[in-house]
Amino acid sequence: MAQKYSFLNGEIVPHEKAFVHIEDRGYQFSDGVYEVILIVNKKLIDLEGHFDRLLRSLKKLSINHDIKKAFLVENIHQLIEKNAIINGSVYLQITRGVYKRSQIYPSDLSPSVVMKMSPVEINRTLGEGLSIMSHEDIRWQYCDIKSISLLASSLLKKKAYDQGFEDVVYIKNSFITEASFANIFIVDEDNTLITTPADESILEGITRNRIIELAAANGIKIEYRKFSLEEVLSAKEVFLTSSTLLVRPVTSVDDKLIGKGEIGQLTEKLASLYYDFIGV
């Protein structure tokens, strides 16, 4: 039901007819960017943050475009109605466009813009804590760009699943960067929330930023600094954030329990504040 209609280059089309050309540079070079925006009660959560990041990603790849936010938002709302979405997410992808397969490309290609919907089950339950594994971060240097080049993350997430884990957290130069499709927070013995600074080694998550804001507004101490796997393993609490995971506790890493392997109080508190914020 959720994927009855999608958006393809300016038009809403039946999902099964939403094709892009084989010479699209997204297909041949993963030359494009994307966003995933949470929808709760038909409302787009943190639209401004997602749109600003989309523009930053496009700029960093020098993808010229004439994207009008109002037009995209109007079409997202049409997709919400046509696909009868109440809670879900919209995937928005912009690639540089279609051109013969060549490393050198004209600067004025017309970008391809596609959007599709997925349902997401949303309630105030945190569910089971995740069991994750650690792995060397084998991605490229510009992880601050929300690039569609997701092969490393997909391969490693599959590897994690095949080994009985639910996700993978990356290590680069002895420090944790983020999870395959989410940001990571740890909580120390003093109940300080610690998260990786937003540099080129991570994607600056919109959910991460919202959690930081909610934490600050509620008197929770926050530190922005890099931390090691050892610190994760000895942390009081660990959790991940993303637009589709929301706040997800992590209760074991590399088969070692975090604390007693139970969901932590600060994680619960922040999740509750986030549920209030999104209106669920």
Ligand code: PDD
């Ligand atoms: N991914 N880091 C990475 C590598 C991500 O892919 C994501 C989100 C995040 C969290 O960002 P945000 O809070 O803005 O969703 C961090 C999306 C959900 C995805 O690829 O499906």
